[in-house]
Amino acid sequence: MNLRASFLLPSRAWTAVFLAAPLCIVAAYSFLTRGDYGGVDHPWTLESYRRLFDPVYLAILWRSVWIASLATVLCAILGFPLALFIARAGRTKNLYLQLVLLPFWTSFLVRTYAWLFILRDTGLINTILLRLHIVNTPLPLLYNDAAVLVGLVYNFLPFFVLPLYATLERLDPALLEAAADLGAKPFSTLWRVIIPISAPGIAAGSVLVFVPCLGAYLTPDLLGGGKTVMLGNLIQNQFTSARDWPFGAAASIALMAISALLLAGIMRSRAARELM
Numbered sequence: 001m002n003l004r005a006s007f008l009l010p011s012r013a014w015t016a017v018f019l020a021a022p023l024c025i026v027a028a029y030s031f032l033t034r035g036d037y038g039g040v041d042h043p044w045t046l047e048s049y050r051r052l053f054d055p056v057y058l059a060i061l062w063r064s065v066w067i068a069s070l071a072t073v074l075c076a077i078l079g080f081p082l083a084l085f086i087a088r089a090g091r092t093k094n095l096y097l098q099l100v101l102l103p104f105w106t107s108f109l110v111r112t113y114a115w116l117f118i119l120r121d122t123g124l125i126n127t128i129l130l131r132l133h134i135v136n137t138p139l140p141l142l143y144n145d146a147a148v149l150v151g152l153v154y155n156f157l158p159f160f161v162l163p164l165y166a167t168l169e170r171l172d173p174a175l176l177e178a179a180a181d182l183g184a185k186p187f188s189t190l191w192r193v194i195i196p197i198s199a200p201g202i203a204a205g206s207v208l209v210f211v212p213c214l215g216a217y218l219t220p221d222l223l224g225g226g227k228t229v230m231l232g233n234l235i236q237n238q239f240t241s242a243r244d245w246p247f248g249a250a251a252s253i254a255l256m257a258i259s260a261l262l263l264a265g266i267m268r269s270r271a272a273r274e275l276m
Contacts, residue, residue: 023256030249038243048250057234061254064231067145068213071152072160075209076202078153079160083201084194086161087168097165100158108155112222115151116142119223143225151219156212160205167201168194203266211259231255 030048032040051057086096103111118124121138129135141147171194179189195202217232224230231251238248 026249026252029245030253032246034244034246038245040245048246049254051247052250052254057251060229060234061231063145063229064214065258067149067152067228067230068210068216071149071156071213072206072210074149074153075157075160076206079157079164079205080198080202083161083164083168086165087171093169100161103155103158109218111155112151112219115147115154115223119147119150142223143227145224145228147223148220148228148230151223152213152216155219156209159208159212163204163208164198164201167198167204171197203269207263207266210262214258215255 029040031044033045035041086093089096119141126138175193179193215232217236220228220230220233235248235251238244
């Protein structure tokens with residue numbers, strides 16, 4: 001065994017015990033049958049995977065992909081100008097980075113509960129609107145898809161900003177000056193210079209936002225009020241109240257497969273771009 005393999009041995013052992021082994025257990029459970037009192041039992045079957053194609057579960061999958069995609073797009077729209085501003089902020093960039101990281105100083109659960117107090121009928125937004133006589137009755141801001149989307153964007157926006165900032169921070173100002181000297185307008189410079197150069201950061205941020213949004217269950221559960229059921233909620237429900245471990249395992253494998261396909265597509269497109 002060479003020196004490199006010796007140094008990698010602890011990490012490989014950790015990965016095998018705490019990642020590969022649990023994944024194999026979940027994969028095996030997905031092919032078993034639900035026991036009479038929960039758990040798993042024989043025979044081996046594909047029934048759990050066939051149930052995933054039921055229209056009810058396909059609708060949940062589509063809702064999860066749609067909300068996760070929309071949250072990723074909103075994070076890109078909000079995060080790109082913020083990351084560009086921080087990258088060009090000079091001496092104060094460290095302060096702005098700390099402000100971006102500030103939400104991580106509190107619990108994810110606490111931050112989600114904060115939105116409950118902001119969006120509910122007696123919350124901050126409705127109280128202000130009612131006192132200003134803009135509305136006569138409280139707006140239904142909570143327990144819907146929009147509330148879930150707000151919570152996801154708020155919680156995962158830093159995951160988009162940070163890798164994008166790391167890319168934009170290395171942007172050579174001489175390229176912008178050259179574009180201006182050649183007569184490029186600010187929008188043309190943004191579209192034809194800055195965005196193509198920041199493509200790796202955009203791709204990394206999109207993955208870091210889309211994948212956890214796709215499997216989110218706490219935010220839809222709290223802000224959706226049980227009305228917005230996503231794939232993460234379905235999996236959590238199957239392993240707890242429904243006690244249908246095989247179907248929950250099959251849904252988990254489907255979630256991981258979607259994430260793996262996304263990562264493979266991004267890596268392939270990046271490799272093709274580097275060969276051009």
